[in-house]
Amino acid sequence: MSDTTEIIDLSEALVWQQLNSRRLKLFAMPLFLAVVFGGITVVSISSPGAVTPTTRQSVQRLVELYFGELNSEYAFALALFLIQGPYLLATFSSVLGVNTGQRMAGKLISSGQFELLLSSPYHERQVFNSLLLSTTLVTLLQVFAFALVALGIPIAVLVSIGAELGAQLNATLLPAFLLPLPTAIWANLVVILGSMGIGGNLSDGVQELFSVVGIVPGLGLTVLVNLFPNLNLVLFSVASLVLILCLIAICGYWVTTRFHAEDILPAT
Amino acid sequence: MTGISYSSVTAGYKSLRVLDDVNLELDRGFNVLLGPNGCGKTTLFRCGCGILQPNEGTVLVDGQNPYEEPSVKREVSYLPHRPVLNTELTVRQNLRFWGKVQNLPTEDVSDRIAQLADRFDFRELLDRNAGELSRGQSQRASIGQALLPDPSVLFLDEATTGLDPMIAQDIRSYLDQLGNTRTVIYSTHDLNEADDLAERLLIMRDGQLVFDGSIEEVRDRAFERPTIGFEAVDTDAARQALENQGYETEIEDSYVVVTKRPETEMSELVTRLARDGINVREVKMMENSVQSLYNNIESSYE
Numbered sequence: 001m002s003d004t005t006e007i008i009d010l011s012e013a014l015v016w017q018q019l020n021s022r023r024l025k026l027f028a029m030p031l032f033l034a035v036v037f038g039g040i041t042v043v044s045i046s047s048p049g050a051v052t053p054t055t056r057q058s059v060q061r062l063v064e065l066y067f068g069e070l071n072s073e074y075a076f077a078l079a080l081f082l083i084q085g086p087y088l089l090a091t092f093s094s095v096l097g098v099n100t101g102q103r104m105a106g107k108l109i110s111s112g113q114f115e116l117l118l119s120s121p122y123h124e125r126q127v128f129n130s131l132l133l134s135t136t137l138v139t140l141l142q143v144f145a146f147a148l149v150a151l152g153i154p155i156a157v158l159v160s161i162g163a164e165l166g167a168q169l170n171a172t173l174l175p176a177f178l179l180p181l182p183t184a185i186w187a188n189l190v191v192i193l194g195s196m197g198i199g200g201n202l203s204d205g206v207q208e209l210f211s212v213v214g215i216v217p218g219l220g221l222t223v224l225v226n227l228f229p230n231l232n233l234v235l236f237s238v239a240s241l242v243l244i245l246c247l248i249a250i251c252g253y254w255v256t257t258r259f260h261a262e263d264i265l266p267a268t
Numbered sequence: 269m270t271g272i273s274y275s276s277v278t279a280g281y282k283s284l285r286v287l288d289d290v291n292l293e294l295d296r297g298f299n300v301l302l303g304p305n306g307c308g309k310t311t312l313f314r315c316g317c318g319i320l321q322p323n324e325g326t327v328l329v330d331g332q333n334p335y336e337e338p339s340v341k342r343e344v345s346y347l348p349h350r351p352v353l354n355t356e357l358t359v360r361q362n363l364r365f366w367g368k369v370q371n372l373p374t375e376d377v378s379d380r381i382a383q384l385a386d387r388f389d390f391r392e393l394l395d396r397n398a399g400e401l402s403r404g405q406s407q408r409a410s411i412g413q414a415l416l417p418d419p420s421v422l423f424l425d426e427a428t429t430g431l432d433p434m435i436a437q438d439i440r441s442y443l444d445q446l447g448n449t450r451t452v453i454y455s456t457h458d459l460n461e462a463d464d465l466a467e468r469l470l471i472m473r474d475g476q477l478v479f480d481g482s483i484e485e486v487r488d489r490a491f492e493r494p495t496i497g498f499e500a501v502d503t504d505a506a507r508q509a510l511e512n513q514g515y516e517t518e519i520e521d522s523y524v525v526v527t528k529r530p531e532t533e534m535s536e537l538v539t540r541l542a543r544d545g546i547n548v549r550e551v552k553m554m555e556n557s558v559q560s561l562y563n564n565i566e567s568s569y570e
Contacts, residue, residue: 013368020365021356112352119317119346120369121338261319262281 014134034149093180094218097187187214277325298447303472345419349426351406355399384412404435497523
């Protein structure tokens, strides 16, 4: 069996384990986040004075470009939410990635199951890569659930009130929809390394830094998009993708060449 | 039939050397590994399972290095000292997960789970959540999980440590027959348990193997210098009489305890005491053979 086949086989087993152990609880957090965030966005946009005239004009132009003219304040809010959608997905992909990565990797390591996986017929780097692949897949499943609610409902509402989904929407936002994948990989990679204590024994406070580092790329995207609504979204998305992929490649290279079980197992 | 060999193995964690030039060859049978905490037992197991790469030397399972050829790890199973079942899954799901990890065909896994559940008496636990099980129940299920791929080499790391004595005896009754068909390496701190289970005894200290022999050899060596207890009507007089003959004595319960010299027969010792007017009620071996050997080794390091 090739290296890739073995990684996929072990990842499949780990995903199976997660789906069977957490079941519907896996989707509780993403659905909760989708409802809460969507609600906050709609309420805040609809509140008088919540958006400055300058920002409103910029956003209005974008909304008309993507959806045509909208006469409803709620529709405007939903449209704004949709424009940010891919970047929200990237943010929540990071947040969910950190949560899932810590949960899966942390539980495997603290329970001793990770050591047992190292004794199974895989090389230690295959075990690491399988753990990363499986946590990322579970994260993306959660992101999909989030997207179904956070983006699917607004799209359905806008279409029902006569908004036109312009061709600009697809062309401009498509690169952005690629962002959740690398942000999910980055978040999971960083927290798995933190859970393994890579770099030595870390205090709880320092370990939390790994969580922050995991979230930063996704969160940063949404902040920038909101601070600079006139950004060229295509260029911004492509640049963000390239940057995050470079970070993953550097980290991945380090793991591939330096990772050894002796670095993470307790000396006994 | 698969065996395991360690050739001049030195291993550890970063700058900490734990195993020091270990040489060992094991074939089918029940091998018990004794040693104090921190002597390297778990590290020895990890090298045998291909979890750790030795810094020097080679570990071979059936002629292949498990660290460099992971496929040979299918022949090896490792049971750590605490149960490692996922507490959010049922016992059956835990075993199914392990079958997937080992890439076993699904239909074979179901049959195998049923067989192991009957053999280790956890059939009624299969559909219970692993988090609800007692320690003994978890351990039985974990043994089943370790045997799921039908390994030729089985490492059991303190499988009964921390268990209630009755439950530990229960677990031992399941383990007893395992050495008939595979190579079992079982680590323990319990000298009585080692005496009961071992076909071959290995003793480690400070990362080195200080004894490696069959249980018959152990018993022969122990018989040369057994620790004997004399229960007498007058304990103080018996103690004095033995000290007059040059023995160092201790009192344990109501027994005067000495280490028999190889040149003196037991019957002669009892005769001398009787000549001194000591009325001896009972004579017994105070240590089992493993205990005696282990204590002799430990005392040589003090």
